[in-house]
Amino acid sequence: MKKTYYLFNPGRLSRKDNTLKFTPTDANGNEGTPKYIPIEGIADLFCFGSLDANSALYTFLGKQGIAVHFFDYYEHYSGSFMPKEYLLAGKMQIEQTKNYIDNKKRLILARKFVSGASFNMVKNLRYYINRDRDLQDIQDAIERYNSLIESSNEVDELMGVEGNIRQMYYSAFNDIITSDFTMDTRSKRPPQNEINALISFGNMMCYSLCLSQIYHTQLNPTISFLHEPGYRRYSLALDLAEIFKPLLVDRLIFRLLNKKEIQAKDFDHQLNSCVLKESGRKIFVKAWEEKVTETFKHPVLKRSVSYKHLIKLECYKLSKHILGIEEYKPFKSRW
Template identity: 70%
Template sequence: MKKTFYLFNPGRLSRKDNTLKFTPVDDNGREGQPKYIPVEGVSDLYCFGSLDANSALYNFLGKAGISVHFFDYYEHYTGSFQPKEYLLAGKMQIQQTQHYLNVAKRLVLAKKFVEGSAFNLTKNLKYYDNRSKDLESQLTRIQSLTESIGSTTSVPELMGIEGNIRQSYYSGFDVILNDHAMEGRSKQPPLNEVNALVSFGNMLCYTQVLDQIYHTQLNPTISFLHEPGYRRYSLALDLAEIFKPILVDRTIFRVLNKREIQSKDFDIQVNRVILKESGKKTFLKAFEERLSETIQHRVLKKKVSYKHLIKLECYKLSKHLLGIETYKPFKIWW
């Protein structure tokens, strides 16, 4: 079974027969012990350290269908190497573009993304509210905002509602978390430990969604809720809204409340907090475990992983764009 590999250290990546060879390099240029990764076992690579590679290596990765995602020192997603878009189809491109250009059609999908996100956010809050955490004020506020989604007449207005829903939701983090406080959402840069985890987790969710989009006929640059922009896979931002509460926030609650990640796992700088390597590894382990968890799917009548749910969401969106079946966002039913 293919899996994701995370490269934390700077180094050199090269091909050796049908194997990937990663040679770590320290700050003084000294090479460490090489590690060999069979290419048939790799789904994608996440690079958190500087990577030295040549075009021959990327040709090899492209033929093997392996994506590479890059992040800078401050954990910002900077870009991806994606193999040739072998699944893109003309009909889908046309329909996706038409749904973006048609204000009414675009608004229908944009509302679905916000509704799905709001529902899953509410489920998280209800889970903890039922466990002696007083989150009634947040739940009431989000319910009121959710009821106004249907009457919105523009995407900017809808984005405003979505932002207010998120603000109310994040205020509940200070109630849910035992030993940490969020104190409002801060990003670019995150100003405390909770915000550092949210930024890191959201970025991982975004790249997971992007990877699943790649395996469908959807174009990741044409979106409906977020405005398409230069050098941004904005459709991944749309779909990630639905899965961040399930994949990212639940993981954050786990690693902090179970003290798997503590203050010592953060690099606290002036006006910036980032995860140390120890914190990244712990969070990634918990995140991977979350992606691998399975649930009994009510329609398919079989167990599917959370990671596969993302791909199923892409298929549902594809059917909507092609006029086969109306899109309904994934909502937690348990």
């Protein structure tokens, strides 16, 4: 089975026959012991350190269908090298564009993404309400915002509803997290504290995972419905990530902090910013990989699937809706 590989150290990546050769380098440019990765075992690459590579390597990666996702020191998603879309189909492109241009059709899908995300956020809250956390008022507030989803007649209005839901949801984090960390308000660029640093890092991991799964379908990742398509981003991955962030990112953060698997020493505090150190990133990525490859019995398929495959199934459901085969229903967690 193909695996995702994470490159934390700066270094040089090159081709050697049918393997990738990664030679790490230190701050002084001294080379370490090379590591070899068989090309047939690579699903995609996540790079957290500076990477030295040439066009011939990317041509090789492109032919093998391997994506490379880049993050900067501050844990911001920098961009992705995506191979040529090998599954794109003309009919899907046309129908996906029609669903974006037609405001009524676009709103139908945009509302689905917001309702799915909100449901999964409430599911997280209910888990902790059942464990005697005082979060009922927050859940009630989110439910009131939920009643505005179907009555929103513009995407901008719907985005405002989604923002209010998420703001209320984030206000519960201080009660859910039992460690010494506090969140205060959501801050992104840069994150102001440890919880915000974990949210930003985890959200970018979720976005990249969604992008990788979209690549293996006929969907065009640049044509989205909730988020406005941009010139320099794969905005459909942002739409899908809304549904899965509460399940994959937030639950992982609660576990890592409540079980003290990530501690204060794993963060780097700078002027008005906080980021994960390499030790913290490695802990998070290890737990993330375990989470997304974890399997469960799918309630409809009646067989075991991983969370990574679940995102691809979500893409297939979205494809059927766009082609007029079956109405799209966002994944809503039952546990």
